[in-house]
Amino acid sequence: xxxxxxxxxxxxxxxxxxxxxxxxxxxxxxxxxxxxxxxxxxxxxxxxxxxxxxxxxxxxxxxxxxxxxxxxxxxxxxxxxxxxxxxxxxxxxxxxxxxxxxxxxxxxxxxxxxxxxxxxxxxxxxxxxxxxxxxxxxxxxxxxxxxxxxxxxxxxxxxxxxxxxxxxxxxxxxxxxxxxxxxxxxxxxxxxxxxxxxxxxxxxxxxxxxxxxxxxxxxxxxxxxxxxxxxxxxxxxxxxxxxxxxxxxxxxxxxxxxxxxxxxxxxxxxxxxxxxxxxxxxxxxxxxxxxxxxxxxxxxxxxxxxxxxxxxxxxxxxxxxxxxxxxxxxxxxxxxxxxxxxxxxxxxxxxxxxxxxxxxxxxxxxxxxxxxxxxxxxxxxxxxxxxxxxxxxxxxxxxxxxxxxxxxxxxxxxxxxxxxxxxxxxxxxxxxxxxxxxxxxxxxxxxxxxxxxxxxxxxxxxxxxxxxxxxxxxxxxxxxxxxxxxxxxxxxxxxxxxxxxxxxxxxxxxxxxxxxxxxxxxxxxxxxxxxxxxxxxxxxxxxxxxxxxxxxxxxxxxxxxxxxxxxxxxxxxxxxxxxxxxxxxxxxxxxxxxxxxxxxxxxxxxxxxxxxxxxxxxxxxxxxxxxxxxxxxxxxxxxxxxxxxxxxxxxxxxxxxxxxxxxxxxxxxxxxxxx
Numbered sequence: 001x002x003x004x005x006x007x008x009x010x011x012x013x014x015x016x017x018x019x020x021x022x023x024x025x026x027x028x029x030x031x032x033x034x035x036x037x038x039x040x041x042x043x044x045x046x047x048x049x050x051x052x053x054x055x056x057x058x059x060x061x062x063x064x065x066x067x068x069x070x071x072x073x074x075x076x077x078x079x080x081x082x083x084x085x086x087x088x089x090x091x092x093x094x095x096x097x098x099x100x101x102x103x104x105x106x107x108x109x110x111x112x113x114x115x116x117x118x119x120x121x122x123x124x125x126x127x128x129x130x131x132x133x134x135x136x137x138x139x140x141x142x143x144x145x146x147x148x149x150x151x152x153x154x155x156x157x158x159x160x161x162x163x164x165x166x167x168x169x170x171x172x173x174x175x176x177x178x179x180x181x182x183x184x185x186x187x188x189x190x191x192x193x194x195x196x197x198x199x200x201x202x203x204x205x206x207x208x209x210x211x212x213x214x215x216x217x218x219x220x221x222x223x224x225x226x227x228x229x230x231x232x233x234x235x236x237x238x239x240x241x242x243x244x245x246x247x248x249x250x251x252x253x254x255x256x257x258x259x260x261x262x263x264x265x266x267x268x269x270x271x272x273x274x275x276x277x278x279x280x281x282x283x284x285x286x287x288x289x290x291x292x293x294x295x296x297x298x299x300x301x302x303x304x305x306x307x308x309x310x311x312x313x314x315x316x317x318x319x320x321x322x323x324x325x326x327x328x329x330x331x332x333x334x335x336x337x338x339x340x341x342x343x344x345x346x347x348x349x350x351x352x353x354x355x356x357x358x359x360x361x362x363x364x365x366x367x368x369x370x371x372x373x374x375x376x377x378x379x380x381x382x383x384x385x386x387x388x389x390x391x392x393x394x395x396x397x398x399x400x401x402x403x404x405x406x407x408x409x410x411x412x413x414x415x416x417x418x419x420x421x422x423x424x425x426x427x428x429x430x431x432x433x434x435x436x437x438x439x440x441x442x443x444x445x446x447x448x449x450x451x452x453x454x455x456x457x458x459x460x461x462x463x464x465x466x467x468x469x470x471x472x473x474x475x476x477x478x479x480x481x482x483x484x485x486x487x488x489x490x491x492x493x494x495x496x497x498x499x500x501x502x503x504x505x506x507x508x509x510x511x512x513x514x515x516x517x518x519x520x521x522x523x524x525x526x527x528x529x530x531x532x533x534x535x536x537x538x539x540x541x542x543x544x545x546x547x548x549x550x551x552x553x554x555x556x557x558x559x560x561x562x563x564x565x566x567x568x569x570x571x572x573x574x575x576x577x578x579x580x581x582x583x584x585x586x587x588x589x590x591x592x593x594x595x596x597x598x599x600x601x602x603x604x605x606x607x608x609x610x611x612x613x614x615x616x617x618x619x620x621x622x623x624x625x626x627x628x629x630x631x632x633x634x635x636x637x638x639x640x641x642x643x644x645x646x647x648x649x650x651x652x653x654x655x656x657x658x659x660x661x662x663x664x665x666x667x668x669x670x671x672x673x674x675x
Contacts, residue, residue, distance in 0.1 A: 003027060020149045021069075030153055042156060045072055045145045050097055051197045052083050054148045058197035060095075060104070060190070064088055069148035073141035073160065076449065077422055078283050078297030084150055092151070094185060095195070096174070099280060102195065103172055105187025112175065112182045117161050122451035123444070125386070126165070128173055128184070133165035134383045137450040141176075152178075166383050189381070230264070232256055233274045233336075233419065234323035236288030256323025265296060268303050277336045277419055278358045284423040286416060293416070295423060306425045308416050315415065316340055318369070319470045320355050322418045326468035328459075329376065333357035333365070337418030343411040352411075356420055364421045367464070368456065373482035374464045375441060375456035383453055384442060387435055392668070395435065397442050398455055403435035406483045434483060441484035458484050481667045488663065522549070522632040525616060529627060532564070532620035539615070540571075543634060546610045552631040554601045557585040560623035566630075567617045568608060575617065579604035 006025040019030050026042045048070075051058075056067045069084035080098040087093075096103040110129060120126055120135045127133075143158040154160075165173040176183045230239045237253035247261040263276040270290040276282045283297045286308030293304040324335040337356035342349055352370035359365070366377040380398065387395040389405055397403040412429040435442040439458035444451065465475050523541030543549070555562050563582035567575040583602035588595060608614075620628060 003029060018151055019153045021147045042145045042147065045070070045147055048081060048097070050100070050102075050192070051195050052081075052095065052097065053197075056197050058195065060085075060196075061194055065093075067148070069146065069150040071146040071150065071154055072144040073162075074144045075139050075141045075162075078295075079144060084148065094187075095190075096185075096187070100192060102190050102192060103174075103187045104190045105172070105174065105185040108173075108184040108186045110184050112184070116175075116182070117163065117177050120163050122449060123446050128165060128167075131167050131171070133167040133171075133173055135163060135451065136166050136383065137164040138162075139449045152183075170382070230258070230260065230273045230275070231289060232258055232323075233277060233288060234321065236272065236274075251323070254321070254323060257325065265294065265301055267292065267294060268301055269294075277334060278364065278421070281358070281363060281421055282336075282419045284420045286418060293423075293425060297423070304423065304425065308426070315417070316351075316353070318353055318355075319465075319474045319476060320367070320369075320468060324468055326464075328357075328367075328464070328467040331359045331362055333359050333367075335367075335418075336364075337420040338415070339413050339417075339420070339424055340415035341411040342414045343409045345409065356418065366454070366456075367459075369476070371480060371482070372461060372476040372478035373485060374459040374461060375482075375484070376459050377443070377454050377456035380453040380455055383451075387433075387442070387444070389433055397435060397437065399437075399440070401437040401440065403437045403440075403442050406434045406436045406441075408433040436484040438484045439486040456484070458482060458486060481663065483667065485667070520544075520634045522634045523630075525630045525632075527618060527620070527628050527630065529622065529625035532618055532628065535617060535619045537569070537615050537617055538630070540613050541615075541632065542613050543608060543611050543632075545634065546608050547635065549606050549608055550633045551579055551581075551604045551606065552601065552633065553581060553583075553603065554629045554631075555622070555626040557583075557598075557600050557626060558624070559586050559588075560584065560626070562620065562622040562626060562628065564618055564620040564628065564630075566619075568606065568614045569617050571613045576609055576614075577606040579606050 003022040003025060006022060006027070021027070021042050022029060052067055052070075054067055054070060058065060065085040065087055067083055068086050071082045071084075073080055073082065078098075080096055083095040083097065085093055085095060092106075094105045094107070096105060112128075116126065117138070120138055122135050122138055125132045125134050139162060141160045141162050143154045143156055143160065145156050146154055161177040163173075163175040165175070167173075170188045172187045172189070174185045174187070176185075230241055231237065232239055232251035232254060234256040235251060235254040237251050239249050239251060239258055241249055241260060243249055244260055248257050248259055250257055258275050259277070260275065263279040263282075264273055265276050265282075265285060266273050267285075267287040267290065269292040270287060272287055272289040274285070274288060276285070276296070283295070284304070285294045285296055285301075286292075287294060291308045293306045293308050295302045295304050318338065320335050320338070322335055322338065326333055326335075334357070335355050336358045339354045339356075341352050341354070343352075344350065350370075352368060355367045355369070357365045357367050368375045368377060384397045385395070387397065387403065387405070389408065391405060393405045394402050395405070408431065410429055410431050413424055413426055416424050416426055429447075431446045433444045433446075441456045441458075443454045443456060445454070446452075461475065461478055464470070465472075522543050523538075525538045525541070527536060527538065551566065553564055561582065561584035563580070565578075565580045567578040569575050581602045581604045583599055585598040585600045586596070616630065616632075618630070
């Protein structure tokens with residue numbers, strides 16, 4: 001079969017194709033009931049960035065395939081390719097490619113109720129067969145072109161409303177709405193390594209060779225004189241490429257290391273040449289020279305018609321500048337972009353910073369900074385189950401952890417700079433919800449078109465400072481407690497606190513035991529005031545065993561004091577132990593309230609070497625003439641030591657147990673009394 005437009009030969013297998021695109025003149029040729037007609041002309045598509053290409057053969061896991069068609073769709077965040085593949089037995093399937101993300105899908109014979117697109121707000125769940133699937137994205141894609149053989153007609157500029165739905169760990173549905181028809185494609189993620197292309201066959205058939213071993217394609221390859229005019233991606237300063245070592249050169253203005261071997265971009269506005277740190281993963285760039293925002297997701301870079309935050313002049317003072325390199329959690333990252341968000345409520349305005357971190361092996365991650373607290377964040381490929389959104393409501397989330405709802409608010413980008421993995425502009429806003437399971441925070445971000453989820457982990461400030469070698473004077477001090485900041489009370493300390501309280505109670509019991517339940521009264525003696533003015537011997541009394549004795553003294557003091565010096569004298573007239581004690585007691589009224597100070601009693605502990613008969617030799621002094629009563633108790637225990645231990649263990653227990661609730665109270669706000 002030949003093209004009706006230019007006469008070139010056409011590949012056509014009517015068993016699966018309704019449209020074929022002429023490789024010579026790009027006409028879209030349709031066979032309708034045996035009649036051949038030209039439906040329009042397709043735009044030429046740029047060479048793809050992955051292993052797939054028209055005519056390629058290969059293997060996907062256990063199945064052979066041939067690529068027979070491709071459609072490219074553009075949308076707000078960039079573009080994606082839909083590859084149409086056929087198996088040897090005539091079965092067909094699709095592979096969607098969005099940068100380095102691949103999804104294997106087949107068209108499903110399912111119907112959707114009328115009005116599904118209009119009702120499918122991002123974040124809501126709709127039934128697809130037996131599954132409830134979450135709407136991750138709703139938008140309108142524009143066909144940028146197609147090639148090869150396709151099962152339906154698409155033309156450049158054609159608008160196609162679409163929904164992206166997700167459920168579970170690896171179940172995806174894309175719905176494309178065409179007039180009254182909804183086409184459903186049910187799929188799963190596949191890895192790039194799952195796709196094996198017969199490159200040798202491709203060389204023979206099409207003289208096709210990938211741009212690199214990874215199938216990569218430079219955005220703009222700068223050679224010759226362009227290399228001499230290469231600029232620093234961080235500050236825009238001219239690079240002296242003659243000083244390059246191992247393909248890298250340091251910017252003499254800001255010190256950033258620029259990789260001369262990476263993909264490069266020429267700014268459409270000012271022709272500045274800058275390296276793309278993350279290569280194809282970069283979707284938007286703020287030109288470091290003219291500050292124009294550039295969309296790099298298409299075949300050619302294009303201006304977004306917006307200025308980046310740097311065009312506003314000045315800029316926020318932050319501890320991480322573009323180009324900063326650090327080793328965090330075992331991975332080497334470079335800071336490629338920075339967005340500052342602002343939210344506000346009745347109490348004031350709040351700022352937080354997102355730094356784009358890029359690593360060769362791991363791709364992009366986000367390091368966020370708010371009030372001196374840091375979080376390292378990844379995008380979740382799988383949405384969580386439905387999460388409750390009222391204060392402290394508990395829901396099961398990622399990792400099987402229980403998350404409590406913390407807060408939600410709208411935030412707006414007020415500063416955008418650097419190279420980003422998505423298109424972001426000053427003035428863009430979204431609604432966020434945060435659920436916490438310290439040290440983790442689950443964040444949902446929602447716009448009119450999309451719902452995304454991110455999982456962050458709290459990173460101690462000193463770890464970030466050490467990783468990126470941030471000077472002390474540039475490191476922001478943490479303010480308050482972060483929503484997902486882990487409690488300083490570890491499980492070990494909580495166990496110590498519980499043990500401390502138990503030992504405190506035990507020692508209080510020992511105080512009671514030693515004070516009231518231990519001891520045998522050996523004698524109760526009374527000494528008149530006239531007697532203790534001089535040395536006075538009491539009547540003899542018997543002590544049944546050697547050991548510790550307690551001498552308890554009492555005088556009915558009233559605003560006065562007393563002191564007694566005494567000794568235990570055995571039946572041989574030898575003083576074997578002595579003691580001295582003094583005490584005072586005062587009371588009165590002040591401001592209509594009664595007060596007291598001191599005690600009317602005192603005690604002393606002595607140790608007798610042996611049992612026997614003893615007398616007390618006493619001599620005393622007093623501010624007033626008071627009789628003193630002396631009680632001798634055998635088998636006394638030093639209860640004050642138990643009291644000291646009770647206090648020590650009690651304080652330890654309060655420290656171990658009490659810090660946790662106090663910390664949580666501060667986390668949720670001092671005005672919050674429930675848990």
